Amino acid sequence: MVAKETAWTTYWHAANRLDSCIVRPGQQEGDQKAIFGFWREFVKGCPSGGRLLDLATGNGAVALRLVQAAADLGKDVTVNAVDLADIRPESYLTEYSDFANLIAFRGGVDICALPFGDQCFDGAVSQFGFEYAPATSAVAELARVLRSGAPFQLLVHHKEGALVAPNVAQIAEIETLLGSGGLVDCIQQLLAGTSSMDALEGEGRRLLSENNNQLPRITAEIFAAVRQLLTRQDLDLAIRIQGAADMRHRLEAEQERMRQLGHAALSGDEADSLCRLMTDTGLHDVAVQPFHVGSDQALLGWQVTGRR
Template identity: 40%
Template sequence: MGPGEDNERREAWSSYWSSGRLHSCASGDQDNYGGAIAQFWRTFLERLPPPARLLDLATGNGPLPRLVWELHKDAADIDAVDLADVAPAWHSPSLHRGVRFHRSVRLEALPFADASFDGAMSQFGFEYARRAPALAECLRVLRPRAPIALVMHHAGSVLVAVGREELEHHGWLAGDDGLVEAARGVIPWLAQARAGIPAGEAERAARARARYNAAMQALAERAQQSTAPDLLLEARQAVHGLVARVPAAGAEATLQSLDAYAGELARARLRTAEMVSHALDAAQLEDLRERLLSARPGQAVDCSELRQAEGVVAWSLVCAPSDADEGVIA
C-alpha cells in the first residue's frame, strides 16, 4: 500500500472518527457495541489481573480503552493506536491518566519496544492491516505469554451484508443517473426561478426538474425494496434539504454544499468498501490461527463466531497460554 492510499484512508477514517462515533459499522449510531461483542470483551478483560499494560490496535474512537477504564479506573494502563488522527471526545488525559492515544500509527510499524505489553486486543481493526506483518509487529511488542484477543469482521456477518447492499446504494447515488447528479442539474434552474429571472430555456429547465423528480422516485422505490435503506433515506433528507433551500441570490453556495456532501458520501463508500473487502472468511481466519500457532507453539488459539438475535456479527479469536484460565500473564 503506497503513501497516497494510506493518506486517503487516513483522511476518510479521521473524518469518520471526528464525528464522535465509537463503531465502524455501516448504518449505525449506537455509542458502543453491545450484545455478544460486549460480553466477549468483558469476559476477556475481567480475566486479566491488573495492573496489566495493554495495547489496543486500530482503536478508532476508543471503545475498548473506555471499557478498560470503566472496569479498572486508575489501574487502567493502555496504549491505543490508529492510522487515523483520533482524539476521542470522551477521553480526558487528567481523568483517564492511564489511557494514551497514538495517532497516525500503522499496525505494521508499532512505535514500541520489544516485549512492552501484557496483552493486545483489537475490535474491528486488525483485519484492515496487512495481517502477516501486523501480526509480527504485535508479537514483537508483546511479552512471550501475553494474550491476544481480536474481534474481526466476518465475511458472512449481518454487518458485512449491510455493507455490500450499501455499496450498491453508493454506486447509484453517485452515478450519472443518481440523486446527486440530478440535484446538481436542477439547482441552477431553481435559483433562476426563485430570483424571478425567466429561465429562457424552459424545456431544459423542465427536463432538469423531471430528472430530479425521477431520481427521487427511484430512491423511494430502492428504499422500499432494500433491507438496509438507511443510507438512501439519509441521502434523500440531506440532498432534498439542499434543493428545497436554493436561495434566490444564486446557486453557487448550494452547489458547494452539494459537493461537500458528495465528498462525505465518497469517504463513506471507501470505509464501507474497506469493511467488506477486509472481512475474513473461514480460510483466512484459519490462516491467521495457524500463523499464531506457529509463532507461539504450545499456546491455545480459540476462534469462534459471535452471534446474537440478528445473526453472526463477527469472528472472535483469543491466543493465550493454556494456563490463562487461572489468570496467568507472564
C-alpha cells in the first residue's frame, strides 16, 4: 500500500507538468482558457499588494495563474503556496522565472495545520486539493488565516465530473496490470531470468483480445516503456530491473491517487454540507455551483466561494 502523501509526491515528480489532469484530451485550449478566467476573476476582487494563499498547490499551476492575472490587471500580489506532498514546482516554472519569484512554495504542509499566523492573508484559493483534507479542520484553518472580509475561491471535484468518471475504469486497468501473473509480473520475471519472452508476448495478446485489439492508455504506455527497457543497448541489466520495479511503484501510486480522488469528490449534498460547515465556522456569503469548461460546457467540478 502506497501512503497517501507518497502517491501524490510520486505523481507530481513524474508528471512533469504544472497541472494535475484537469484538461481533457482534445479540449486543452478551451479548458485552460476557462480555468484561467476563473482565477483571473478571483484576482480582480483582491487588493493590490495583497498576500494570497494557494492550498494544495501541486506543481504550482494556480499560484502561477494568480500572479500572471495580477500582472495583466496591473496589480501587485505575492502568493504562498503549500502542499502536503514533497513538491518541487520551481523545476517546472523555469520559463516563468519573473512570475515564480512572486511565489513562496512549501511542501510537507498539512492544510489542517498551516504554519502561518492568524488573519495574515488577503485571499485564499485551492484547485482540486481542499476536498482531500478533513473538512472541519481545513475549514477552521482557512477561516483562521484569512483577514476579515478576505475572499476565498475553491475548485473541488464533483462526483459526476469529467475528471472523476474515468477513474473507475483506470483503477480496474491498473489492478489487472499489477495482478498476480499480470503484465508487470511478466516484465519483472523476464528481466530476472525466471520467465521467457513468450510469456510476455502471450500476456500482450491476451490483453489485446480482451480489449478488442485496442490497448487501454496505461497498458499501452507500459508496453512502450517495456520496449525501451528491452531494446536500449546502453542500459545494463541492473538498470532494467530497477526500471521495472519503478514501473510497479508508479502504478501503485497512481492507483492510490485515483482512489483518493474518487473518495474526495463531492456529491451535491456533500457540497451543500461543506457550505453549511463554512458558514457555521464564521465564513460569509458562502456559495456553491457547478463549474463547466469548454465549448461543450463539460462539468469539471464545484466552485465554492465566500469571504471571511
